Amino acid sequence: MSSNPRTLFEKVWDSHIVKAQTADTPAVLYIDLHLVHEVTSPQAFTLLRERGLKVRRPDKTLGTMDHSTPTTPRNELGIIPVVDAEAAKQLDQFTKNCQDFGIPMYALGTENQGIVHVIGPEQGLTQPGMTIVCGDSHTSTHGAFGALAFGIGTSEVGHVLATQTLMQYKPKTMAVRVDGKLAAGVTAKDIILGIIAKIGVGGGTGYVLEYMGSAIRSLTMEGRMTICNMSIEGGARAGMVAPDDTTFNYIAGRPYAPKGEAWEEAVAAWRTLPSDEGAHFDAEVTLNADELIPMITYGTNPGMGMPITGVVPDPDNAKTVDEKIALDKALRYMGLQPNERLLGKKIDVVFIGSCTNSRISDLREAARMLRGRKVADGVRMLVVPGSQRVKAQAEQEGLHEIFKAAGAEWREAGCSMCIAMNGDQLQPGQYAVSTSNRNFEGRQGKGGRTFLASPLTAVASAINGCVTDPRELFVPEMA
């Protein structure tokens, strides 16, 4: 097998087979890192207790609190109060579960706590060639390092806790080639919104995506994470980028990165991971980065996206009846008219955050555009760092002062208004420009209407109080 050219995905897959797929059973894969959080794990721990099972490898497991956690300011004791009784109960249960089963866990407000897909890379736990799972669909984020990483359900969380393995049928592979150079004001977020608009919200179902091409190679790790993060929004459980020097430089020196001789060995092994010349992909799509402009969604799934200068599609021009029905429904929910321009559309809220865009580089970009400017009257802007470490770094750089001076809210780390289960939510009918990953009906609060976009577009829109092309407010030093 090793003589045939293999893809990055196949190399990682092959090296984690505990038991090969048969006619009767799926392949059994070994899992190198299992991340757990409070929302999708309680029932899995219940299963372990019912069966009298232990966590097989707590040393390959890490917990953090992120989904149902408040992002409101700390009290005078330095504690983030959890006022929602249900959330408090869930967090208490999570603490007990991690303690009872010996799993290390980053509790709310502690120095390493944050969104599960932010902390893995931040700690250097996410490394090339690994298998990483979590009860969260945005686990695809970690694929940016050349890891095979995907979301699993709670039953599977139980399987991995108990056995450190997972049953899987081998997915197909899709090459996503993005060549060219991004223009100023156009970002990784615009690339992935462009790809999803192209393949559709189910276009990647059954595939693992490998992002490649000159535009991907020239992205930072944080940009690559933004792209891999939203693979699931195109239906693909996992997205990967071949590791290179950008990857190694990002990992080097982080708390869990290999050190000394082990580092040299690790890098040598990681260099063998990229897809071989001539490796076969089951499908291929391309996107030209030269032609890309800032993207925004207009509808109720991430596939309903368009260049920001465009107009909302007319359902009467839909290619199929199904498409027309879906568009009609989406536009009714969004309160938009066919052929309407989104530029200039008045907005109520701007959300900078989520596992897609809450890392330090996102906050730096946002702050650079906002410096010396104000959030428009009547607009609420939330800035939610992805982790406590991101928050501390931003504060060290004074970014929080820029946000606060502009009239934005500077909050504690967590998923916040991306999933809106912690009290951070839109009111019915409100419009938001959001850097998160989902614009589903009610996703950011019942009746709330979400336009997904990059941090630059979000900030530009906050300044003008309406959907704004960030290239209009471009800051030269951002080039």
Added chain:
Amino acid sequence: MEKITKFTGRIAPLPINDIDTDQIIPARYLKTTDKQGLGQACFFDWRYHADGTPREDFVLNQPQYQGATVLVAGHNFGCGSSREHAPWALMGMGFRAIVSSDFADIFRNNALKNGLLPIIVDEETKQQLISLAQEDPETTVTIDLEAQVLILPDGRSVTFPIDAFSRYCLLNGVDQLGFLLSLEEDVAAYEASHPQRVTTTV
């Protein structure tokens, strides 16, 4: 787990494509630590007005579809999040099978592990089922997991795909964990021959 071999039930039509998990169960109902009671939250924002009164125009609120156990829905059903609360909620609402032309991967996996059958049929059969349910809510279909067929009221049998392992587990009422636990020696052998990548406990 209850054994599933064959059952007959009425069908409810929900011909909307790309129904995501946030519609199946909004995130604010995920602040729970068990699987019970989620049926009440299923499709909550489609079922109820802001003031909590039921929306009469939503198909699953209509009296003729109460008691339906088979939901026929548009393609890419269950896209979005990995929350297993989605199948738990659908089962809590009384559904035993979802029929569509295709499903999102994680939802399908989660459904199979809970005995909620994701039945993939061709587009034409899906449309036929939707029409039948809309014209006559008393219409029933039979799902025979042993034979891997869905039987329409006119007697036509449509074969549906399901992986052999899931089918075995469902027919025998066993969950999938037992199989993995039986591989302890293989797992230990794998661990012995592969260096640990990262250690979270140091």
